[in-house]
Each structure stands twice: as structure tokens, then as C-alpha cells.
Amino acid sequence: MKKLKTNLSxxxxxxxxxxxxxxxExxxxxxxxxxKYTSTKKENA
Incomplete structure (x- = not known):
């Protein structure tokens, strides 16, 4: 039982x-x- 608890932990x-x-990530x-979105937005402005 103790080993099971350890494995579970x-x-x-x-x-x-x-x-x-x-x-x-x-x-x-x-x-x-x-x-990307902000740089694209600036390019299109």
C-alpha cells in the first residue's frame, strides 16, 4: 500500500x-x- 501511495505521488x-x-509553452x-498580430496590424495601418 505504501508503494502504491509513493507511485501515485x-x-x-x-x-x-x-x-x-x-x-x-x-x-x-x-x-x-x-x-505577429501587432506587427501585422502596424504594417496594415
Whole structure:
């Protein structure tokens, strides 16, 4: 039972880290999109 708890804790930790990494990646992509959009907007103005 103790081993199961340990494994579960590890999985939860891994998932948490993956979620944070995905969130960071999404933020980077959003920033790129924002930059592209703003530069395109300026060119068309």
C-alpha cells in the first residue's frame, strides 16, 4: 500500500510538472501570436 501511495505521488508530481510546462509553452505561443498580430496590424495601418 505504501508503494502504491509513493507511485501515485510521483505520478501526480509528474502530471503537475507536465501541466506547468504545457502552460508555459502555451504562453510562449500566445506571445508569438500577439507579436505577429501587432506587427501585422502596424504594417496594415
Amino acid at each position: 510521483q505520478l501526480i508530481e509528474q502530471n503537475k510538472n507536465e501541466i506547468l510546462n504545457n502552460k508555459n 502555451m504562453n510562449r505561443i500566445e506571445a508569438k501570436i500577439d507579436n
